[in-house]
Amino acid sequence: MGIEPVDVLLAGLGAIALGAGVLVVSTRHIVRAGLWLVVALGATAGLYLVLSAELVAWVQVLLYVGAVVVLLLFAVMLTRAPIGASPDLDRPRWAGLLVGGGAGVGLAALLIDAYRWSRVPLPPGTGATEIGTEVFRTWVLPFEVLSVLLLAALIGAIVLSRPDIGAADTETGRREG
Amino acid sequence: MLAATSSLDQFSHDPWWLVLIKIVGVFAFLVVMTLFTIWYERRVVGRMQVRPGPNRNGPFGLLQSLADGIKLAFKEEVIPKTADKVVYFFAPVISAVCAFTAFAVIPLGPVVSMFGHHTPLQLTDVPVAVLLILACSSMGVYGVVLAGWASGSTYPLLGGLRSSAQMISYEVAMGLSIVAVFMTAGSMSTSDIVASQANGSQAQFFGLTFTMPSWYALLLFPSFLIYFVSAVGETNRAPFDLPEAESELVGGFHTEYSSFKFAMFFLAEYINMVTVSALCTTLFLGGWRAPAPITTFWAGANSGWWPMLWFTIKVLLLLFVFIWLRGTLPRLRYDQFMRFGWKVLIPVNLVWIVALAGLRTLQNSGLESQIKTYIMVGTVLVIAAVWVLWPAKEKPTAASGVEGIDPGGRVGGAGGFPVPPLDLEVPPSPRAPRLSVDREPVPAGTVAGDQSATEQEGR
Numbered sequence: 001m002g003i004e005p006v007d008v009l010l011a012g013l014g015a016i017a018l019g020a021g022v023l024v025v026s027t028r029h030i031v032r033a034g035l036w037l038v039v040a041l042g043a044t045a046g047l048y049l050v051l052s053a054e055l056v057a058w059v060q061v062l063l064y065v066g067a068v069v070v071l072l073l074f075a076v077m078l079t080r081a082p083i084g085a086s087p088d089l090d091r092p093r094w095a096g097l098l099v100g101g102g103a104g105v106g107l108a109a110l111l112i113d114a115y116r117w118s119r120v121p122l123p124p125g126t127g128a129t130e131i132g133t134e135v136f137r138t139w140v141l142p143f144e145v146l147s148v149l150l151l152a153a154l155i156g157a158i159v160l161s162r163p164d165i166g167a168a169d170t171e172t173g174r175r176e177g
Numbered sequence: 178m179l180a181a182t183s184s185l186d187q188f189s190h191d192p193w194w195l196v197l198i199k200i201v202g203v204f205a206f207l208v209v210m211t212l213f214t215i216w217y218e219r220r221v222v223g224r225m226q227v228r229p230g231p232n233r234n235g236p237f238g239l240l241q242s243l244a245d246g247i248k249l250a251f252k253e254e255v256i257p258k259t260a261d262k263v264v265y266f267f268a269p270v271i272s273a274v275c276a277f278t279a280f281a282v283i284p285l286g287p288v289v290s291m292f293g294h295h296t297p298l299q300l301t302d303v304p305v306a307v308l309l310i311l312a313c314s315s316m317g318v319y320g321v322v323l324a325g326w327a328s329g330s331t332y333p334l335l336g337g338l339r340s341s342a343q344m345i346s347y348e349v350a351m352g353l354s355i356v357a358v359f360m361t362a363g364s365m366s367t368s369d370i371v372a373s374q375a376n377g378s379q380a381q382f383f384g385l386t387f388t389m390p391s392w393y394a395l396l397l398f399p400s401f402l403i404y405f406v407s408a409v410g411e412t413n414r415a416p417f418d419l420p421e422a423e424s425e426l427v428g429g430f431h432t433e434y435s436s437f438k439f440a441m442f443f444l445a446e447y448i449n450m451v452t453v454s455a456l457c458t459t460l461f462l463g464g465w466r467a468p469a470p471i472t473t474f475w476a477g478a479n480s481g482w483w484p485m486l487w488f489t490i491k492v493l494l495l496l497f498v499f500i501w502l503r504g505t506l507p508r509l510r511y512d513q514f515m516r517f518g519w520k521v522l523i524p525v526n527l528v529w530i531v532a533l534a535g536l537r538t539l540q541n542s543g544l545e546s547q548i549k550t551y552i553m554v555g556t557v558l559v560i561a562a563v564w565v566l567w568p569a570k571e572k573p574t575a576a577s578g579v580e581g582i583d584p585g586g587r588v589g590g591a592g593g594f595p596v597p598p599l600d601l602e603v604p605p606s607p608r609a610p611r612l613s614v615d616r617e618p619v620p621a622g623t624v625a626g627d628q629s630a631t632e633q634e635g636r
Contacts, residue, residue, distance in 0.1 A: 065312075083326075
C-alpha cells in the first residue's frame with residue numbers, strides 16, 4: 001500500500017481546505033473571512049476533481065464559489081465593508097473551539113475507523129448522464145424537497161426585504177407590484 | 178469526416194511540448210484579438226459617428242492599441258492609502274486569469290498535423306467543458322467585487338457592487354440559455370457540440386420529412402437571442418455598461434486602478450468579449466465548421482488549418498455586433514436593466530426550455546406522427562386560447578395621478594426611502610425632420626443654407 005501522487009494531492013488539498021476553514025472563523029477581517037471560505041470551497045472542488053467527479057467539481061465552483069460566497073460578500077459590503085481588522089467581533093472562543101474541534105475530531109475518528117485503508121472501485125460512469133439518472137430516478141424525492149426548501153427561502157427573502165408586502169391594499173403595495 | 182471529428186480521448190495523447198505550444202498559441206491569439214478588437218471598436222464606432230478614428234500609428238492605425246498598451250504599462254502606479262494591499266493586488270490577477278482560462282476549452286479547429294503529431298486544435302476538452310467556462314466567468318466576478326472593495330473608496334465600492342449584481346443576474350440567464358443546447362446536442366463538451374452541428378437532423382411534421390437547419394442559432398433561435406443579450410450584460414458592455422456609467426460612478430470598480438493593473442482589467446474585459454463570442458460561435462454558429470454554401474463547392478473547407486479562418490471570421494462578426502450595439506443604443510437605467518434580466522429573459526427562457534423538452538419527449542415517444550401533430554397543434558391552440566381569453570390587466574386608475582405615470586413616493590411604507598416621481602418624458606427632438614446626415618463634402622466658401630437650397634433645386 002504505497003503512497004501514490006493522488007494520495008499526496010488529496011492530503012494536500014484536504015490540508016488547504018482545513019487550514020482555510022480554520023482561518024475563516026479565526027480571522028479578524030470580515031471580508032477576508034469570506035475569501036478564506038472561497039479557498040476552502042475551492043480546495044473541496046479540487047478534491048472532487050482528484051476523485052474524478054468532474055461534474056460535481058465544476059458545479060461546486062459554479063454554485064458555491066461563484067454564486068453563494070459572492071452573494072455573501074455582496075451582503076457584507078452592502079451593510080458595512082471595513083478594510084482592516086474589526087475589533088468588535090464577538091465570538092465565544094472556547095465554546096466555539098470545543099464544539100467545532102469536538103465535532104471535527106469525532107467525525108474524523110469515526111470515518112477513519114470505518115474506512116481506514118479500504119478501497120472502493122470507481123463506479124463505471126460518473127458523468128453528467130449517470131448523475132442525472134441517479135438524481136431523477138433514485139433520489140428524486142429529496143431533490144424535489146430541496147427545491148421546495150429553496151423556494152421557501154426565496155419567498156422568505158422577498159418578504160423580509162419588502163416590508164410593504166404585508167399592507168397589500170395600500171397604494172405603495174400596488175405601485176410596487 | 179471521421180478524421181475531422183475530435184473525440185475526448187485524443188487530448189491525453191499530446192506530449193507536454195505540444196500542450197505548451199497550444200497554451201502559448203491560445204495566449205497569443207487572445208492578446209492579439211484584444212489589441213485588434215480595441216482598434217476595431219474605435220474604428221467602427223468612428224465610422225458610425227462620421228469621423229475617422231485612430232489612423233496614425235501603423236497601417237490604418239492598427240498599432241494604436243499596442244502603443245496605448247505599452248504606454249499604460251510604463252505609467253506610474255498609484256495605490257490608494259486606504260486600500261487593502263493584498264486584495265488590491267490580487268483582484269486584477271483573478272480577473273485576467275479567469276478570462277484566459279475560460280478560452281482553454283474553445284475548439285478552434287479539427288484534428289491537424291502539428292510537427293508530426295495529430296492533435297485537435299483545442300487546448301483541452303472535458304465532458305463538462307461548457308460548465309468550466311461558466312465557472313470561470315462566475316469566478317471572474319470576484320475580480321470585480323474585490324477590486325471595488327479593496328480600493329477603499331466609495332465610487333469603486335458602489336461600482337463593484339453594481340457590476341457584480343449585474344454579472345450574477347445575467348449569468349443565470351446565460352446558463353439557462355445554454356441548457357437548450359445541452360438538451361439538443363446531448364453533451365456538454367464543446368467539441369461534441371460542434372460535431373453535432375455538422376448535419377441537420379430530420380424531423381417530421383404533418384407526415385412530411387424536413388431537414389432541420391444544422392446551426393443551433395436557427396434551430397434554437399430564442400436561446401441564441403437570449404444568450405447574446407445576456408452575454409452583452411455579462412461582459413458589462415453598452416447598452417448594459419452601467420457599472421462604469423461615467424456620469425454616475427466616475428469609472429466603476431477600477432476607478433482607483435492605474436498602470437499595469439488597470440491594463441489587466443482592460444485586457445480581461447476584452448478577452449471576456451472574445452470568449453463569449455467564441456462560445457457563441459461554438460454553441461450556436463457551428464463552431465469552426467465552414468458556413469453552408471462553402472462546403473458544397475469546396476470539400477476541403479472543413480479540414481486542415483482552414484477552420485481557424487471560419488472561426489475567426491465568425492468571432493469577428495459577433496464582435497462587430499457588440500460594437501454596433503454600443504454605437505447604436507443608449508445606456509439603460511439600472512432598474513430597467515434588472516427588470517429586463519429577471520422578469521423578461523429568465524421567464525421566457527424557462528418557458529422555452531419547457532416547450533423544447535415537451536417537444537423532444539413527444540418526438541422520442543412511440544406515438545404515430547399524426548397523433549404527435551395533433552398533440553402539438555392542440556397544445557398551441559390551448560395556449561393561444563388562454564392568451565386571448567386571459568382577463569386584461571386593469572389600467573391604473575386616475576386616482577394615483579396622471580394615468581401611466583409613476584407618482585413617486587416612498588418605498589417601504591411611510592418611513593421608507595423616498596423616490597422622486599419617475600415621469601420624465603423625452604420631448605420630440607426639434608431636429609427630428611433632419612435626421613439624415615449629409616455626407617457630401619461641403620465646398621469651401623459655401624454657406625450651409627445655400628448648400629441645402631441648391632440640393633432642393635437639384636431634386
